[in-house]
Amino acid sequence: MLSALVVPLVVATLVGLVVLWPGDSSLVGSQPFAVEGSSMETATVTSLDVEDCQDAAEALEGVSDGSFLDNAVCAEITSGDGEGLTMPVHIPAESLGVADVGDELQVMYAPEAVSMGTPYVFVDYGRGVPVAALAVVYLVLVVAVAGRKGALSVLGLVVATVVLVFFMIPALLAGSSPLAVTLVGSMAMMLAAVYVAHGVSVRTTTALLGTVAGVLLTVLLSLWGTRAANLTGSVDETAAVLTSLVEGVNLQALLTCGMVVAALGVLNDVTITQASAVWELHAANPSLSRTRLFTGGMSIGRDHIASTVYTLAFAYAGTALPLILTAALIDRSVASTVLSGEIAEEVVRTLVSSIGLVLAIPATTAIAAFLCRTTPVPQSSSSSSSGSSSGSSQGSV
Numbered sequence: 001m002l003s004a005l006v007v008p009l010v011v012a013t014l015v016g017l018v019v020l021w022p023g024d025s026s027l028v029g030s031q032p033f034a035v036e037g038s039s040m041e042t043a044t045v046t047s048l049d050v051e052d053c054q055d056a057a058e059a060l061e062g063v064s065d066g067s068f069l070d071n072a073v074c075a076e077i078t079s080g081d082g083e084g085l086t087m088p089v090h091i092p093a094e095s096l097g098v099a100d101v102g103d104e105l106q107v108m109y110a111p112e113a114v115s116m117g118t119p120y121v122f123v124d125y126g127r128g129v130p131v132a133a134l135a136v137v138y139l140v141l142v143v144a145v146a147g148r149k150g151a152l153s154v155l156g157l158v159v160a161t162v163v164l165v166f167f168m169i170p171a172l173l174a175g176s177s178p179l180a181v182t183l184v185g186s187m188a189m190m191l192a193a194v195y196v197a198h199g200v201s202v203r204t205t206t207a208l209l210g211t212v213a214g215v216l217l218t219v220l221l222s223l224w225g226t227r228a229a230n231l232t233g234s235v236d237e238t239a240a241v242l243t244s245l246v247e248g249v250n251l252q253a254l255l256t257c258g259m260v261v262a263a264l265g266v267l268n269d270v271t272i273t274q275a276s277a278v279w280e281l282h283a284a285n286p287s288l289s290r291t292r293l294f295t296g297g298m299s300i301g302r303d304h305i306a307s308t309v310y311t312l313a314f315a316y317a318g319t320a321l322p323l324i325l326t327a328a329l330i331d332r333s334v335a336s337t338v339l340s341g342e343i344a345e346e347v348v349r350t351l352v353s354s355i356g357l358v359l360a361i362p363a364t365t366a367i368a369a370f371l372c373r374t375t376p377v378p379q380s381s382s383s384s385s386s387g388s389s390s391g392s393s394q395g396s397v
Contacts (some may be wrong), residue, residue: 168181266353
């Protein structure tokens with residue numbers, strides 16, 4: 001029965017990947033990062049006082065007005081034609097406060113920028129070393145605590161990320177239907193994440209089916225929510241840039257896709273945990289009826305529901321804190337602030353994802369309870385023995 005459900009799902013996902021695969025039509029990498037005549041280089045901060053590289057600054061005085069040297073540091077150029085030179089590098093005031101000696105910088109060498117004080121302009125900080133260190137610590141801890149399953153879960157994450165980066169993003173930029181790309185991509189990511197991390201079994205297939213139910217519910221809710229609340233998806237500068245660069249892009253449809261993708265991780269988490277809870281109840285007492293397995297599983301599921309009520313809300317509040325603080329400065333009612341375009345998008349996203357999660361829990365529990373093979377208590381046992389066994393089993397549950 002599970003094969004009859006899952007095999008067509010896998011086949012449909014593979015067909016969808018083939019049909020929607022962007023190929024060479026994607027716009028990924030179509031926009032140059034640096035203007036013609038300039039190049040990306042690296043540098044290392046040697047001093048926070050630009051006067052320490054005054055010789056280089058003075059050498060440029062004849063061709064510059066020094067305007068960029070007000071917010072500048074001294075940095076040793078570590079790549080390109082200027083490798084080995086110590087030059088002033090302008091850093092915007094909002095980024096200068098975190099600069100320190102030894103920091104790696106990504107700079108753009110632009111000869112025309114000499115007129116402003118230096119040919120090297122700050123682009124961003126180099127973060128490769130600290131990010132790599134955190135990734136190594138994360139991998140070591142996951143494997144140390146979770147063992148083989150932890151390693152497989154990381155592998156599943158890698159496969160899911162590959163689907164996102166090499167299929168979903170290029171396909172969306174190529175103009176494919178956002179809804180179709182989201183459904184196919186979500187199914188591919190979930191198939192990879194669930195089966196690679198947890199293996200092929202009835203239990204993991206139960207969780208997969210619960211996840212599918214949650215994804216479909218989230219898609220329907222997001223479609224209705226974005227239209228009913230008149231959400232446009234074009235509330236920030238990023239949306240305006242995307243519209244100008246990608247012809248015919250549907251920002252409202254992309255907003256719907258974002259709601260689905262945002263819910264995938266937590267959705268998979270609760271379905272896997274819920275399926276495992278039902279199977280553990282069954283292992284503790286194989287004689288439990290499917291009804292009792294469902295009610296017992298839902299008593300655990302209620303704790304999941306209680307936690308998901310605030311999980312996504314707190315996640316949004318943390319990531320959007322600057323936006324919330326900025327909105328709070330404006331003199332208007334709390335209701336008007338919450339229902340403004342920028343915040344309303346995230347409110348609807350949180351509500352849609354939370355509803356999908358809440359409904360996925362009873363769906364997964366019901367599927368798991370139905371698939372468990374119950375073992376009836378032997379009728380030949382005496383009344384006292386049966387009563388004792390039943391009481392012991394109920395106590396263990």
